[in-house]
Amino acid sequence: MLNEKILVIDDDTNILEVIQMRLRALGYHVTTAKDSKEAKKALSTTAFNLVILDLRLAEENGIQLMEEIMGCNPILPIIILTAHGSIESAVEAMSKGAYSYITKPFNNEELSILIKNALEKQRLTREIEQLRSKLNEQYNFKNIITQNKKMQEIFERVIKISQTDCTVSIYGESGTGKEMIARAIHHNSNRSKGPFVATNCGAIPEGLLENELFGHIRGAYTDAHESKDGLFTRAEGGTVFLDEISNTSATLQVKLLRVLQEREIKPVGGSKNIKVNVRVVAASNTDLQKAVQEGIFREDLFYRIHVVPIYLPPLRERKDDIPLLANYFMTEFCKALKKDALEFTPATLQRMALYDWPGNIRELKNKVEHATIMSNKNIITPEDMFSNAEVTPKSTFNSFKDAKERFEHEYVENLLKISKGNISKASKMANRNRAEIYKLIKKYNINIEHYKHISP
Template sequence: MANENILVIDDDPSILEVIQMRLRSFGYRITIAMNGNEAKRALSTISFNLAIVDLRLADENGIELMEEILSSYQKIPVIILTAHGSIETAVEAMRKGAYSYLTKPFNNEELSLHIKNALEKQKLTKEIEHLKSQLGDQQSFRHIIGNNKRMQEIFEQISKIAKTNCTVSIYGESGTGKELIAKAIHHNSNRSKNPFIATNCGAIPESLLENELFGHIRGAYTDAHESKEGLFTQADGGTIFLDEISTTSPALQVKLLRVLQEREIKPVGSTKSIKVNVRVIVASNIDLQKAVNNGTFREDLFYRIHVVPIYIPPLRERKDDIALLATYFMTGFCKILKKDIKGFTPAAIQRMLLYDWPGNIRELQNKVEHAVIMTNKTMITPEDLFTDVNLKNTFNSYKDAKERFEREYVESLLKISKGNVTSASKMAKRYRADIYKLIKKYNINTENYKNNLTTSLY
């Protein structure tokens, strides 16, 4: 396990020199500290895999120092160094969380074996935690489903960019599934075995967001009694997803720009930077280019995050997916609630197709869940899905309904004719000029229909 970071704490320079020399010969990266303050400074700037602590320091209690370390960095195994006369105290240290103890003087084989076993245990613990988090993801993960052409294009984008490390910007209204797209990119990437950390920047007060993202060192502010890892450090080796990035302050945008440029962070209160290996995916429900033009978002940060943009259509623009999504959600909720529901009545499907879905897929999922819970029938009806309160929203004006029909009709013609306007006009029994007029009116690109894509379930 070469290149693991090990912290050695001992107030005897000769012991430090011997251990440092031996461990470096084993291929480890060593940081030394002669007291607790030096150790805490090192811990706040470097991610360690192991700590070796002398039980008897000149002005400090080694067990108390170990407890401080473990309270802030629970994942770091600690090996205690002790003399023959202090074995009982070393056993006490193990009861309080130490991995093992070594009695001075020790030989190279003993030292190497204890370190190797402690690092193996740490690696195994991390793998177990990762497997647990993966299992949780599988249980809660909603598959991204789509027949819609624009969703097909997004699936193709995901397959192309997942294996790269490029920064991705995901745009879409609230409830369209931006985090699911980010998870799909992560789980199909080379980083999939490492953490996926997500946070909503708009849900955290501005005064706390920097601390949440970058962490802090002990004493950084009044209540900072212990150091804390930030989300970027937790996501090291994996992916961090920053939703609602448009809500970040100008000062924080500068710091995010530095992370993307230098690939390093600086915890609050620290003077030292920490290198991080993190893929950044951001999301916004507003147009960031407009935010740049309005002066509310930094232009340099925009170009750093806008490497590969993905635009998720709202549900009202992918009506051909509504029945598919509704059935998927219904099946899942029926399994959880142990109910035997066969499907939706034609009237329920028609009502869903007429509704605008301002809350997008999240709203559809919630309505289907409500219907499954409340119905005693084998088929879900419109009344199960839509209460009297929102029935008034299920119908649009005549003008809106007519325009929607025209657009969907022309798109269907182009799908069948593979973008050939002449064939489309013959099927519709209209002049080509009429079809061209509608194509122009709704800004439809006929090139998109010249290669039909097959149905996909992601």
């Protein structure tokens, strides 16, 4: 892209005129400066895309000026002009951050290519910084949408976790936002400038998952013509997010345990261990403690990933957030579709509050997107969001058995909330023995640990 602004600094006015003429012919906006004073004045008033700097200015140190410029704008590329006899100094300048150097007398085409490449590098650097800034803003805890007390307590916990480098396990039903929490932890941690690499252990066949995580060396198997890095290698300095870790095989669990204990991996077909510097965040939509008891999940691995657990409630337990989330999604979809903002009717808000949301936030987002696309008015009605079967209320009573089980389930959940998961306290409050409480907990597959970390 032409029209970029270039600052040329040289104490030789003839060279300044030649470079200015050549670069303007290529379509660049050029400003010249004969010394550091003029250069600093220009830099204070104009946002330049590139600096071309003579290494030897009269009675001034070009490298020192370069360091001052880079101190104010670290991503501004600087090309050094140098004579044949001072190439060593140019190389020193590059070791201190200069993009490249060119010797006098220079070739027009060579200078043009060097400038083009330097500007392209700066453009990519800016895009990466903008993307990183956008991601950091997106996953900043101040921008996470909730008014639910339980979720606010969880975010307070997550803020503390982010400042450490501990292993984290996130539990919650599908669609509750486990990956969003993992990304928030990463983008608010000291590893935020490193990569965030995610994989769903349940979506990859067992035979391929080890290769996906640890990579392979050339010749590891028939089609392994080249070596390939795995997720742990690609995430160096950052975070690995292992979703649905409960779906890993016993063999792979042993290898994951080694990663967490020794901080090293062994690629498929390899004979040497490779050290890795990553943070591991694991997630599961099932009760890993129960999986340990059933012999499906290794106990030692469980305790390695269960250092700091986070339990995300389903959307049906945070219904006060539904209008907030629905309005946020609707606004975003309207922007993307270039539609005027819509409004949910009172009947739609009521229907959303009554609905159980088995797919949680993911389902809410999908339904709002569908409604935003299909709505022909400036409002969203229940019919826009829900199918006929979902909109029409049930005309018959639940059976006695269903009603009783629903009451039991809700009663036990409320009991555990108030007692904070303390079974002895819960049994005394209910005037029932501990065995009966445990029996109900098992019957409705309730995770006791979840209630130990929330307020009643």
